[in-house]
Amino acid sequence: MDVVTLGPDEIRSAVSMPAAIDAVRNGFLALRRGEFEMPTRTVLRDGGFLVMSAHHRPTASAMIKTLSLDFDRDPAIVGTVVWSELGHSRQLVADAIEVTRIRTGAISGVATDLLAPPEAKTCTLIGAGGQAADQVRAVHAVRPLTELRIVSRGLERAEALGKALRAELGIDTALVADADEAVRDVDIVCCATTSTTPLFSLASLAEHVHVNAIGSYRPTMRELPDELLADATVVIDEREAILEESGEIIHALAAGAITEADLIELGTALAEGVVKREGRTVFKSVGVAMQDWTIAGLLAQTCLGREK
Template structure:
């Protein structure tokens, strides 16, 4: 058996953000067509360990990701992604930290391209952890930004991130302390935190704003408030996963701020379009295995050349 092992630098060199966005978009369209087997992920130790898997029937390919999460260490995510195909004995093993950053950014790019105003150019990022930079890279790939605002409890980390992204993407980046001030009048908001309470008030958002909420992945976590979900067009990554894991959605349903009919899966939205009136939009993701399958597939094809 031939095993190809890829570390963070090799993954980053092989996969551009535009390519990752395209691959993840295609994967969600394939999910909508019923091409995947994708069990709900296994969660151990209250989210300390996660196991995710996906099988794409048409290509007889599969991906399994195992990882641990500890937000008191850096990086918080550690693990491996394994890619296999029935027609080949070769296996690809890749670093899960870098894969997760890229695939989480990529799904934000897909959702932003679908839901944000076509002329959007300003973004607020709440959170400056390991997922943060690729959130901005993905947004910039589909809506070229001129201004970035960053809010984080770690001021030095936020300033370092702003300086790095400003230079990399050639955009203006500032750090603000107040989330409500930071989201005011911007086109796009990206939330990448482990918060257990909503990060900002809906009244602070522009009427046309699009919000990506990707940080909260457990029922005890929340980044966006019920009132925003109630009045916005809400797109989710996958219904079963969100109903089991998204604290925002679980809380809003329990409070009767929304019903399940309020939730539109990303694959359906991509295939059939989104009906909206120009108001606020929210994309809620807890992360699903086909995202990792999509990026692993890119790596497998690149390494086979």
Template sequence: MQTINVGEREIREAVTMDEAIESVRRGFVDLAGGEFEMPTRTALRDGQFLVMSAHHRSTASAMFKTLSLNFQRTPAIAGTVVWSETGRTEQLVADAGAVTTLRTGAVVGVATDLLAPSDAGRLTLIGAGAQAPDQVRAVHAVRPLRRLTVVDADTRRAQALLEALEPELPDVELSTASDAEAAVGSAEIVCCATNTTSPLFPASALPARVHVNAIGAYRPTMRELPDELLADSTVVIDELAAILEESGEILHALEAGALTKEALTELGTALTATDAAYGERTVFKSVGVAVQDWALARLLAEKFLP
């Protein structure tokens, strides 16, 4: 068995955000079509260690990811992604940190392209951590930005993020903020990428017409969005079983009676719907599922395996 190792720099050089978005989009369509065997991920030590896997039936390919999360260290995400195919003697082992941030950005790109107003160009990003750069890149890929506001309790971290992204956003108005409630008031798209345990803003702070992505909370104890927003929005999720296992905001809203399971639409289903109608406010909630990692690993396999 030959193993091909792919590091963060190689991943970044090989895969564009447009490619990642399209691959993740196809993956979710296949998920809706029953093409995947995908167990709910294993979470150890309250989510500090995660194990994920997915098998794509029609290609006889599989992805296995193990990673550790520690927001007090740099990098916060560390681990490996392994790609294998039946009948092939080569396997690919990739850096899980780069794959995770890229695939999380990509799914936000897919959801934003589906749900955000076609003319939306004002993004407020809450959280300037490891996931933040690819959140911006993904939204910009599908809704070219006119303005970007980064909210973080550490304004120096927010400013550092803007300085790093500035060469990629030459015509975008850039600013930082420390008050999330005020910063979302004029946004057309909001991305939440934090590890908070309580809502970041009240629903009343948002404009009537807005799309919100929430990807930071991935455990039942974590919660970025208020019940009132979920009750008053079209809510699209990555995958129902994973959401009911891990999404603190969805579980809280269900328990409070602000939301029903019937009101939740899986992303793959939404992508294949022919007569979908969405309200003025839309929410995409993701805890991250293995099909996203499979989609990125497949791209890498196509580029790096002989």
């Protein structure tokens, strides 16, 4: 068996953010068409270990990702992504940290392109951890930003992130201590934290704002207030995963702030154009294996010479 192993630098060289956004968008359309076999991910040790898998029937290709998560460790996420195809003996093994960062950024890019006003150009990023930079890269790819505000408990890390993004993307960046103040009057908000309580109040948001929330992935985590979910158009990545894992959605449903009928899956929104860019919009993601399959597929195209 021939195994091609890719580290972070090789992954970054092979996959651009615009390509990742296009691949994830097409992946969600394929998911809606029923092309994937995708079990709900296995969660062990209350989220300490995750196993995710996806099989794409038309191409007889599969991806399996294993992760360990420890937010007291640096890096917090460690794991591997394995890509396999029937009919081919070569396998691809890629660093899961980089794949996860790119695919999580890419889905926010897809949602932002769908839901944010076309003229949107200002953004607040809450959180400066490993997922943060790709949230900004993806948003900037679909809505070129002129201003970025960063909120983080880790001042040194936030300063380094702001400096790096300013140099890379040419965006004016500023650190803001208070989240409610930081989200005021901006066009887009990206939440990438492990918070267990809402990060800001509904009253602090502009009347026409798009919010991406990708940080919480367990029922005990929560980045958004019930009032925002009740007020906004809410788009989610995948219903079964969201109802099992999203603390925001679970809490809002239990409180009666929203009903399951209020939740629109991203694939449906993309295929049917059922969402209008008006008022407040929210995209909530806990991540599904198909996203990792899309990035692994791009890597396979480049490094194994495969057609996806």
